[in-house]
Amino acid sequence: MEQVRVRFAPSPTGYLHIGGARTALYNWLFARKNNGTFVLRIEDTDAERSTKESIRQILDGMQWLGLNWDEGPFFQSERIETHREAARKLLESGSAYKCFCTKEELDAKRKKAQDAKEDYKYDGTCRKLSEQEIKQREEQGLPYVVRFKTPKDDGCVAFDDRVYGHIEKNHVDIEDFVILRSDGNPLYLLSSAVDDQTDRITHVIRGQDGLGNTPKQILIYEALGHTPPVFAHMSLTLDTKKAKISKRKHGEVVTVGYYKEHGMLPWALCNFLALLGWSTPDDREFFTREELIEAFSLEGIARHNSILNYHPGDRKNWTDPKAISMNARYISMLTMDELVPYVREELRAQSLWDDAYDGDKKAWFESTLDIIRTRLHTIKDFATKGRPYFADDFDFEETAVRKNLKKDEKLKEYLPALADKLAELQTFDIENTENVVRAMCEDLGVKPGLLINAIRTAVTGQAAGPGLFELLIAVGQQRAVERLRKAVDLV
Secondary structure (H helix, E strand, C coil): CCCCCECCCCCCCCCEEEEHHHHHHHHHHHHHHCCCCCEEEEECCCCCCCCCHHHHHHHHHHHHHHHCCCCCEEEEHHEEEEEHHHHHHHHHHEEEEECCCCCCHHHHHHHHHHHHHCCCCCCCCHHHHCCHHHHHHHHCCCCCEEEECCCCEEEEEEEEEEECCEEEEEEHHCCCCCEEECCECHHHHHHHHHHHHHCCEEEEEEEEHHHHHHHHHHHHHCCCCCCCCCCEEEEEEECCCCCCCCCHHHHHEEEEEHHCCCCCCEEEHHHHHCCCCCCEEEEECCCCHHHHHHCCCCCHHHCCCCCCCCCCCCCCCCHHHHHHHHHHHHHHHHHHHHHHHHHHHHHHHCCCCHHHHHHHCHHHHHHHHHHHHCCCCHHHHCCCHHHHHHHCCCCCCCHHHHHHCCCCCHHHHHHHHHHHCCCCCCCCHHHHEEEHHCCCCCHHHCCHHHHHHHHHHHHHCCCCCCCCHHHHCCCCCCHHHHHHHHHHHHH
């Protein structure tokens, strides 16, 4: 069996968005599953819109996701002469011809078709030119494009798509399409087909929006004497309004970098993206890297489009709730060696890092992470919801203060009294702190919830979090006592 070779070929006209990342992921998974080669090709022939910054963002995004490529990155702009040579071969073989029709002439024909409510298709005017007529136009210096000469017979282009099944396109329904502009620059249809042969691509796995181009590219492959690759067209990822996800339309909120900045773990995002249009027979949802490679197959790709339920502009719902839930699960599953580097980077960014967390405070730090991570959803949460554990300047949730501290004026007496009792403890551990709190509730004749909720808010500013007595140990005796006394002002 021929070695599998696949490619991810983004256009660097914007940052790597999650639709492109999903395409890269599927190609990467297929290559790894089949011990194949994953090629990265940058299709940067659009000189006006391609930027070095976009290229950097694409490479950074893929590296962050862990989608390592085996060959490349190759740049399409460096292969233009190869594309032009292919166009010359097609001209010489009679599979293409020079078209001298002007823009004005084509616009007029297009308008006539529109007025007649007909689909416009180039009528092949220049296909009929004799060699003498072509020579005369060239001598006059008239500009021309190169068009592929589609067979005009009763035949068809037929291929078996690994997702959409057997597909046929009649020759008569395919116009003579342009493969080389008048300035000598090749178009995508030609460049992509030639590059796939140069890179020896065996399988083209791409979005369903490329399905319409496939019959034309197969014609180019065959005319150049090459065997077309196997095609597998992925269903698209749409927004909640059923529009295709794109950086140009949706902005940075759909870029991989945005997910990284908001605290997503790279593999959690990969796992989430894999399930946007692909599934296993048992509808499994969580996979390690090795498990997903083993489970992945082209047959698992759905034909129906998937929906990304994100809400741009809503900071509380910046992405699909399923992605956040999945990320939270991965945070709880990581080993401490895996988790600490992510948290360290985030705390440093927020000026909350203490080098002692890698030194004599390491045991406390890792124990605290283990306690608080069960209630956190993103890496960002370690510096926001987790801030009370690493700093004394933190915000109090208004609803928590109103519900838990202003609920009973007697808390002005209870909290300082409790602080005194906790300060007297020789051993500040879960058992002793719980005994003090519950004994005080019994002496006062109040329900434990009154004090427990008040303590949580007084010590962390929050209404929810880890178990109270684990929380107290993580915060520490001195801090807990001080915060209980200061909270009197909030009652």
